[in-house]
Amino acid sequence: MIWMMAGVLALLVVASIAGWWMARRTTxxxxxxxxxxxxxxxxxxxxxxxxxxxTLYLGHWTTVVLFCLIxxxxxxxxxxxxxxxxxxxxxLFWSFFIILPIQYFLVGIHWYGLASIFIPVYGxxxxxxxxxxxxxxxxxxxxxAKIQWGLLTCVYFVSHxxxxxxxxxxxxxxxxxxxxxxxxxxxxxxxxxxxxWGKLLGRRKIAPLxxxxxxxxxxxxxILTTILISTGMSWVTPFNPWQAALMxxxxxxxxxxxxxxxxxxxxxxxxxxxGSTIAGHGGVMDRIDSLCFAAPLFFHxxxxxxxxxxxxxxxxxxxxxxxx
Amino acid sequence: MNGEILAMIVRLCTGVNVSEVKGxxxxxxIFFANHASNLDALVIWAAMPREIRENxxxxxxxxxxxxxxxxxxxxxxxxxxxxxxxxxxPKDRSHPLQAISDELEKGRSIxxxxxxxxxxxxxxxxxxxxxxxxxxxxxxxxxIPVSLQNLNRILPKGQSLPxxxxxxxxxxxxxxxxxxxxxxxxxxxxxxAVAVGxxxxxxxx
Numbered sequence: 001m002i003w004m005m006a007g008v009l010a011l012l013v014v015a016s017i018a019g020w021w022m023a024r025r026t027t028x029x030x031x032x033x034x035x036x037x038x039x040x041x042x043x044x045x046x047x048x049x050x051x052x053x054x055t056l057y058l059g060h061w062t063t064v065v066l067f068c069l070i071x072x073x074x075x076x077x078x079x080x081x082x083x084x085x086x087x088x089x090x091x092l093f094w095s096f097f098i099i100l101p102i103q104y105f106l107v108g109i110h111w112y113g114l115a116s117i118f119i120p121v122y123g124x125x126x127x128x129x130x131x132x133x134x135x136x137x138x139x140x141x142x143x144x145a146k147i148q149w150g151l152l153t154c155v156y157f158v159s160h161x162x163x164x165x166x167x168x169x170x171x172x173x174x175x176x177x178x179x180x181x182x183x184x185x186x187x188x189x190x191x192x193x194x195x196x197w198g199k200l201l202g203r204r205k206i207a208p209l210x211x212x213x214x215x216x217x218x219x220x221x222x223i224l225t226t227i228l229i230s231t232g233m234s235w236v237t238p239f240n241p242w243q244a245a246l247m248x249x250x251x252x253x254x255x256x257x258x259x260x261x262x263x264x265x266x267x268x269x270x271x272x273x274x275g276s277t278i279a280g281h282g283g284v285m286d287r288i289d290s291l292c293f294a295a296p297l298f299f300h301x302x303x304x305x306x307x308x309x310x311x312x313x314x315x316x317x318x319x320x321x322x323x324x
Numbered sequence: 325m326n327g328e329i330l331a332m333i334v335r336l337c338t339g340v341n342v343s344e345v346k347g348x349x350x351x352x353x354i355f356f357a358n359h360a361s362n363l364d365a366l367v368i369w370a371a372m373p374r375e376i377r378e379n380x381x382x383x384x385x386x387x388x389x390x391x392x393x394x395x396x397x398x399x400x401x402x403x404x405x406x407x408x409x410x411x412x413x414p415k416d417r418s419h420p421l422q423a424i425s426d427e428l429e430k431g432r433s434i435x436x437x438x439x440x441x442x443x444x445x446x447x448x449x450x451x452x453x454x455x456x457x458x459x460x461x462x463x464x465x466x467x468i469p470v471s472l473q474n475l476n477r478i479l480p481k482g483q484s485l486p487x488x489x490x491x492x493x494x495x496x497x498x499x500x501x502x503x504x505x506x507x508x509x510x511x512x513x514x515x516x517a518v519a520v521g522x523x524x525x526x527x528x529x
Contacts, residue, residue: 080490086445086480092487
């Protein structure tokens, strides 16, 4: 854990020095804006890494509260950009102040069984019922679905990260904080290295409409670099090196597509960023979009193959396929 | 001190912030905005730069802001609103705009809502003649249009609990003064100056 933290700090120091050096050297006005954005991003990274490391250090409940806050800010950005109707007011109030805190409370008290179905079952049934009580019919499905999607991506998916802290793992006592750190590091490193490789040698755009800054070179280079680093970190996880490599490939792909999906929604709404909370990055949702889809996948795969008490378990022969 | 804390909380919760106001010289201004929520006056006041905030009194509804002790304290002691009766004349039979005029005479700026009442669906309504009346009796005051978005979603008319969405405020350049303009043209021009800053943010028609 200490060594991972030291590695991240080393990366940040390198980025800060590189940014300072570029800012001194650049005279071109257009390039200056790019360098300024790079430095704003790096400064925000210092802050985010600091907060994340501190909450992990302080323990289970502070981590739950941190992710609860992240969900709250992300849902706020999601609902602000998505059009809702005046009659949705009560449903929105329930979503922000009752459903969201309950979800994180369930995560906090380690009630995996309810936390993993609370929003898709109880939340999703409650929302249209509360809405139908207003007697309004216009855009009923569209507005209900928007609110449900907001809760699903911003709250339910994101809450799988603190849920990793509660996952019991067979024959391993490395500490689940390290596992959560491994996951968040892999997703964010993939974002950062895709950005860096894209800036250095990006030529061919991979999804010009959805995400104009993403390039084939950046994406492939970023994912390969990340897999290399994450595989090297396998000793802090319950995975052996090739399991760690497969896991980080999956995390990177889920992160990449999560980012593209959230970007598609954002562009359809006519926005460039979800918000302006984090300098250089945009909104909270711009930073966590790649975590959304990867978190539940990582949680459940880790749980199925390495966890205990995660019923229903897959048949034994599946374990055989993946070296367990 | 209390005012600074309250303004900070409001800015944090609604995400509104104004960094500079064109046309502000320290002389009294009339800020006029669209009206969709009981929080409008508080939010515009809180979003302003400190120097302007300290010299500006928002106009707010008496019945809402005196309903509970907390609201009463906030309105009278913290953001120092001019409380207006929405129904009928004040007890002393003075002109309803007298309290606002007095404030301008004292050299303070004001925030008013020329629609007179909150819009139910976020659409801009017709302006009441009050704005023209104030402009006429205080021609030296700069008129500054303000557009406030999303407040009708944060606390719509008829709801008591707010939803934490991100608001947006646009302070426009001062309204040009045209000598000899009649009331209807003036009000229409003032209204369109506010409407420019309002994009579609609610699917209600």
